[in-house]
Amino acid sequence: MKNRKLLMIPGPTPVLRSIQDEMGRETVAFGDSEFVADFQQLVNDLKELWSCDGMAFVVAASGTFAMEMALVNNLKRGDALLIVSNGFFGDRFIEIAKKKGYVYDVLSAPWGQVVSPEQIAKQLKNKKYDAVTVTHVDTSTGAVAPVHDIGQVMKDYPETIYIVDGVCSVAGEPVDMKKDHIDVLFSGSQKAFGVAPGLALLWAGKKSLERRDMLPEVIEYYADYKKWAPIMDDTKKYFATPAVNMTWAMKKSVDIIKEEGLENRYARHRKNAGAMRAALEAMGFTILADPSCRAVTLSNPLYPEGVEDLAFRTELEKQGVQVAGGLGEYAGKMFRIGHMGNVDEHELAATVCAMEKTLKKLVPGYEVGKGITAFLKYLCS
């Protein structure tokens, strides 16, 4: 019998059986009264959980679509955008901004570090921006931006829309639109929600909805708040066919989050991340992100001398665990491992053991046990 393949990449993350069951249900009409009620409940719960004073949107798409949706409903061609980038996904806003004709500036940090609230405050003092984007956790580096402290800066700029990319953070890292003064937050189903890929989630605060009202016609059709708002207000209505089974799966994920409680969920993520990092360091890896800004949703370990990327990931996969390769200039030097969503301690322990078996095969003289000991010590401390 072969080992089960554990999906430890930073999204999609493992999907619980109870969530999978929702995807496997017999599909019903999107006008079915039970589905309409479930969809409405989901939208309402999302709004409440992340303290949104406007509207939550659930749309069939991936996280990149949510990035676009966030920008096009808050900016028009020629508007000024400040992009705060801590890596690959922060830089993706640059590509979108170019295509949309925004006038943009970029504040960026070396990979593994984050732009500070002070740097942002200085930039905002010098120039007026219509919006600022911040990537909460950049999946390319495993660094977490201080979105709360940045929000304390943003609240002094009521004319500027504060947009947070929470694709790799929401439901794992603490974030709250009200406390953090965020106007637009977005995410995807496949990361810390532990649902399969396929849904974009976007929370638009009141200020962002008002900005949309002030914009001239938005040329994007599927991304326009105005097309989706009537549906999110009353899920009986139709604009474009909702992903019925994915919506159920998403609702199940949110039910699980409500049952666990957000604070408990954040604490679990912190603990699991600490244990995984202790194991990685004990096995000889170095974590890319600076200790002052390490995300709890994933880790990006650099290989020790003598461990080759492809050989490591290929052998690890034979041992039943999939991780992702490094991006950009870290391709070949680092791998990326997710520890978010509904991943439990059993899965993390099995992952550490598979890594130890892999290192035993690849590194002459490697003694197994260092990683799992550090993991257990952390969890039991």
Ligand SMILES: Cc1ncc(COP(=O)(O)O)c(C=O)c1O
């Ligand atoms: C922080 C961040 N933003 C945006 C995206 C893009 O999301 P998607 O791949 O679902 O389009 C990703 C994907 O990993 C991400 O990690």
